[in-house]
Amino acid sequence: MMIVMSTQATPEQIEHVLARIREEGFTTHRSDGADHTVIGCVGHLNPDTVDPRQFELLAGVAQVVRISVPYKLASRTFKRDDTVVDVAGVKVGGREVVLMAGPCAIESRAQVEAIAPLVARAGARVMRGGAFKPRTSPYAFQGMGEEGLRLIRDAARAHHLAVVSEVMDRTQIEMVASYVDLLQVGARNMQNFDLLKDLGRQRKPVLLKRGLAATLEELLLAAEYILAGGNTQVILCERGIRTFERATRNTLDISAIPVLKTMSHLPVVVDPSHAIGIRDKVPPAARAAVAAGADGLLVEVHDQPEKALCDGAQSLLPAQLDGLSREIKVIAEVIGRSYGLPV
Amino acid sequence: MMIVMSTQATPEQIEHVLARIREEGFTTHRSDGADHTVIGCVGHLNPDTVDPRQFELLAGVAQVVRISVPYKLASRTFKRDDTVVDVAGVKVGGREVVLMAGPCAIESRAQVEAIAPLVARAGARVMRGGAFKPRTSPYAFQGMGEEGLRLIRDAARAHHLAVVSEVMDRTQIEMVASYVDLLQVGARNMQNFDLLKDLGRQRKPVLLKRGLAATLEELLLAAEYILAGGNTQVILCERGIRTFERATRNTLDISAIPVLKTMSHLPVVVDPSHAIGIRDKVPPAARAAVAAGADGLLVEVHDQPEKALCDGAQSLLPAQLDGLSREIKVIAEVIGRSYGLPV
């Protein structure tokens, strides 16, 4: 942290600020320029417990500048090498681009048994499907619950697919973890800190979705909650942010991919289905994500999207998923990645 | 819901759409205009379980228009008269503008005992203070927990103040409710649906803060989760939304007050401290909120803001709170309200 004093600051004001900073536990480092005195604040044992805004109100202070990033374990500085997350043997964050696909919500045994082979055929390694659905309206379908998890587990196993599904509340973690290989935290729960803390204490990998209005820094701080608990297996997921544009459900922040790769060592996947919300626009966005360097995709697909109980309008048709998988294989190779399309 | 067919729609496409809508449980009502055929969809038993986007993808459909609002119990149509919430005898939503004030976080017995009389002196009816703090960083002060609730309870009682404090997780509800009169749901938890459902099943009133990126419709749908559980005592709280502007912490959406008053019968209070994040700008925003018709204010105050463990930079000084209370009394009276400043 650096404190820039105003050009009008008096010597007394500068002394008072120095004293307050030392009181707070920092070592100070003063340098007097022609216009400004700048005070460097270093050596605090736990600088992130300090709210820099409190110094902005001291008399004579012009500006307070935070230097260090507030996340540690999630940062590229802390760990230079890419983290590769192991989802029941599927490596996310390595050379291979990983497709995770399936329905928005698990609806029935017949449904997941129909969809699982389509997903496997397209080269996906992980099957997705929600059993607990965070719905904006209390009157919308809220998911099948534990029974749904049992169904997707069985359907996925028959096609050698790992399973990812959402956990909405800390009280569900143990139960959900007994069925799935990757625990998803939804966008609305990105700052449900009690949930994050408990996910840090268990050992299943976590797929953490970016909140609709979360900055990339906040996404990494949410990941930090999980990492700080001792669970190093976190996958970040860009799924669109909320902007003024209404033509799409959300705005996919495509540059989040290379930016997160610089800020952090964690793998980054993209969910184009929720970002866009319109079936025909999902494949272009999915291709774009791979071209921009995503480690994987999370895509909704349905064998009968017209009848889906949830988000049918954004679910790909099986043929669209096949076409997409062929395209991303080529794009992945352009940038030195691979995609495991079955021969 | 109305479905507008494209000008190029064929008779077969129109028939197919009519069939699909009936299959979904609606009665249809067709009208053929010069350019467009429009299909009215009525009579569904539970229209909110239907995702209108699914019809947008049918061949020949130009546009799907939702007519009814998706919330019911929270709507002004459902209940014409203003709801007045009773917080341990303090009426929120009636003629009187209600001030709720206190520190961001409960820090010690000495702190709450110093602040409670300042709060009472300014005419506040409710004391605020957090015992469980949702912090962006895992390394920031996370609150005193249950011990803090005991301290604020005691300090408030001595000055005849009710207490509001945040509940972060469904597992805490019962315990927090045993100390406080009004359960606060924070902005980050506005769509923590499991928490909302459980708050609907108990009977303490709830103060529901708007999420940083939540539309007013989504705020009312979150309230609907609580109301649908049988708890009719919900207070809505505008606390700033996230925009591109960086000069303030968030952007206070002042027109949310009159707009919510038209959409809903629930009381609306404003938290200018979190919306703005800069002490000197809080009183102008607080006055503005009362002038715009807010039923109350939630304001941070601290006897020693320089040393506050949390959000000291946005906490009012005691003298600022006194000045503010005199101003809002006059403004409240301009618009036919009152403010209970002690003589």
Added chain:
Amino acid sequence: MMIVMSTQATPEQIEHVLARIREEGFTTHRSDGADHTVIGCVGHLNPDTVDPRQFELLAGVAQVVRISVPYKLASRTFKRDDTVVDVAGVKVGGREVVLMAGPCAIESRAQVEAIAPLVARAGARVMRGGAFKPRTSPYAFQGMGEEGLRLIRDAARAHHLAVVSEVMDRTQIEMVASYVDLLQVGARNMQNFDLLKDLGRQRKPVLLKRGLAATLEELLLAAEYILAGGNTQVILCERGIRTFERATRNTLDISAIPVLKTMSHLPVVVDPSHAIGIRDKVPPAARAAVAAGADGLLVEVHDQPEKALCDGAQSLLPAQLDGLSREIKVIAEVIGRSYGLPV
């Protein structure tokens, strides 16, 4: 500007950065902390011509921090005292809160003659009305042009009102200035730099509206274009920013008022009509603006809003304007201002 070197920066990298900064015309000031070397960059003759981002790409640089604000003449540092703008004898930015009211668009002689006495009766000092309308659609009414300016000039004169109207293009300035007392720059033109430069070269005062996506800093930089040309008579106008919320036309940024007052010495007025877009919500927002410290209001009023050619839906009825004027008089007095309601 300060440059924070990475913790891994080598001595060679630091030397290279120092050299580059000096080459750019700065004097450097190096301080080596425990973790970071920080380089202060001072003494540049024209620091605002330097793009700080260029230094971010030099090897070993962690962060570049801009210290000075990029606007000068518009800043409170440059001029401590409030600027009072003289609009044909009406003082904007002084003790009195100034109301500017009138129709969105000038439509006919009968219209402006009907509205002018309503405006005067409510205590307004300035009549507003557009002759050149920037319309999103090329098919919408584009305004009456010069003939409209003649009509509003006549109607306003009969009631001792000054006139404000929009100038859309630099080629119109001289002509518009021959009819009006205050030249309005619309939100869409806030960064039409050729227009701003020409407005700086003439001497009629300018009302500069904030762009829909402009930060407050950018608004002040736009004002700087006018001030730098030698015209010191600039009034800033907050008129709502674009956010994700759809319940109102735009989101009125109420805290922009006190924030601009700190950043700058220029007067700040608010246009609640364009910010909100719904007639019944305009008076609460207008009261809020005065309560937050606005120097004036720009409000749309129409004697027959149902038949208005432009923005009838947000124009106040005459009786609403009367009620509003009585309310703002009381609110103005609460905060030490006045409002000149005729007895």
Added chain:
Amino acid sequence: MMIVMSTQATPEQIEHVLARIREEGFTTHRSDGADHTVIGCVGHLNPDTVDPRQFELLAGVAQVVRISVPYKLASRTFKRDDTVVDVAGVKVGGREVVLMAGPCAIESRAQVEAIAPLVARAGARVMRGGAFKPRTSPYAFQGMGEEGLRLIRDAARAHHLAVVSEVMDRTQIEMVASYVDLLQVGARNMQNFDLLKDLGRQRKPVLLKRGLAATLEELLLAAEYILAGGNTQVILCERGIRTFERATRNTLDISAIPVLKTMSHLPVVVDPSHAIGIRDKVPPAARAAVAAGADGLLVEVHDQPEKALCDGAQSLLPAQLDGLSREIKVIAEVIGRSYGLPV
């Protein structure tokens, strides 16, 4: 337009609304449902001159629904086939993906002569470079003016490149058009309607950049101003929108590409340099744009970006441009396009 009456609307209110709509020039079409009466409004000669919001205020009206899109000539309905714009023989919007590259600002003869061969070598067909720069600060470099245009014209001709450059004001159109093949309208000028109208009256093709806060509908309405003047040669350009995220200069709206392709027949190109603002993130975003279906790219490149007078931080190095061109060739072919990389 359809008007949905409230469930409580009286027969008198319905009659009044019907009368007002007819008065406005519409033919009405009434249908009485179980809950709502819906009034279809058709047959208006010029429906876009009508502000639907005015009907929302009539007693008994619940909702007004616009059916037709407000742009005509720009819409895919008006013209089914893709428009191919001819830029001095370079076809934009056809099978080939077109690269336009060059410096942010023209700085000297030496500079453009150094950059032009790099641009041609990478397979670009059009050279970009600004002579008139819209700068946020009045103190920043404002461009070389007409002399700059002469320099880029000469440098481009020597390498068989077409030229695109920005026109900031209507008074410059004729002069700029005498040097360049494609007239660029900058993001800040997207709603400078006088400029758009004049560009519609001349015959050079226009590259229209999306405003920072413009919806896609508003972009098409801005294009409509040009098309309505008789100039059919318009290229749309996505260049990032303003959101709350601060890690990048703007947020590239990647899904704007497929969405605009559905709404309109006009070609769509992407400017990743301005969208992202960080050199190393530009190639991933550029690849993503081609993967999402863009008809072309507008990219900044500089032979000495460390010394660029403008936006050096986001300009590619020559070697990066070469690498990018090889990647986009492969990606273009994946989706049935081509890229003309020289052998």
